[in-house]
Amino acid sequence: MRLLVTGGGTGGHIYPAIAIAQRVREKVPQCEVLFAGTPEGMERELAARAGLPFAAVPARGVVGKSPVDQLRGAAAAAAGLAAAWRLVRRFRPDVAVGTGGYASGPVMAAAAALRRPTLVHEQNVFPGVTNRLLSRVVTCVAIPHREAARHFPRGARLWLTGNPVRPEVLRADRAAARRRLGLRPDEKLLLIVMGSRGSATVNRVVAEALPALLEDPRLFVFWVTGAAHHEAARRMADSRMPAEIQGKLRIEAYVHDLPDVMAASDLVLARASAITLAEIAALGRPAILVPSPYVAQRHQDHNARPFAREGAALVVAEAQLDGAGLAARALELLRDGPRLEAMAAAARRLARPEALETLADGVVALAHGRLPDGLHHT
DSSP states (O other): OEEEEEOOSSHHHHHHHHHHHHHHHHHSTTOEEEEEEOTTSTHHHHHHHTTOOEEEOOOOOOTTOOHHHHHHHHHHHHHHHHHHHHHHHHHOOSEEEEOSSTTHHHHHHHHHHTTOOEEEEOOSSSOOHHHHHHTTTSSEEEESSGGGGGGSOTTOEEEEOOOOOOHHHHHOOHHHHHHHTTOOTTOEEEEEEOTTTOOHHHHHHHHHHHHHHTTSTTEEEEEEOOGGGHHHHHHHHHHHSOGGGGGGEEEESOOTTHHHHHHHOSEEEEOOOHHHHHHHHHHTOOEEEOOOSSSGGGHHHHHHHHHHHTTSEEEOOGGGOOHHHHHHHHHHHHTOHHHHHHHHHHHHHTOOTTHHHHHHHHHHHHHTTOOOTTOEEO
């Protein structure tokens, strides 16, 4: 069996692709896997860490870009489609799986045109333009929530699976993770993570909030800044914090064992990316969500709504976020044990821990010429 997976740009596209590929390979040990992504994206590094062979496909975004960037993106798309066509013909996959990102479009379009079984996984409640277009030609589209179905064109074959989380998320042990971080039972941990790329705007607000947050003697903060913003965040923190409380703060650019830190946390401040929310739900963590206003179609606002509706998260618009307000909201939640427990329970109710297994089974079925169970047409 040959499996071609493609996805990239952010961890939210890459980790599902890797998780699906690894689970399929566990089910079918002789399966040959190839990961296709952009040459400059973080997918190359993460695929290598997962032991997956990598093939580069040139691609760039065009939605929401300037006219000049749209022209460059169109040229890259043409080159990417030609490269993807050659890649699919050379690799001859039994099934191709796309999880979003720039390279996913041309690779999945080429696989569908060459009549290979194809599965697109859409992580967001409001699907991206590329996946809505691909839904007309691929074998089927896996969706995270029922409400996503209404955004796809008539005739698309949809499959409700939820979002897959990495096995290490499901294996994360809260007590063991807290011991590794040196936390006592009465101490609280606030995890701040704005996705793999981070956010300069939210980082500035966090830096303003730190002195008030760390005045609480039982509170520790674990701040993941994003690699591009790490040095600036460190300087902002150092300039605002007395030396005697700096030991209560840990600042990292990127954390590969983030599921452990999330499991150890008492409250998570995060973007509302689909995979982050799936991990928050799987681990049952209360959250303050700050949906990104910069993503196409504001899809993180749609992702956050079920968590707000169920009482699993407090949702704050980035434009309304300031240091004093953030500190006040976080401390109010962290000092209210019953509310944190209720939010944690609500988050767990939104979890779909079976999603990865369901998707892997469906991929194997497609490779053998069968459709996954549970498909329906829009």
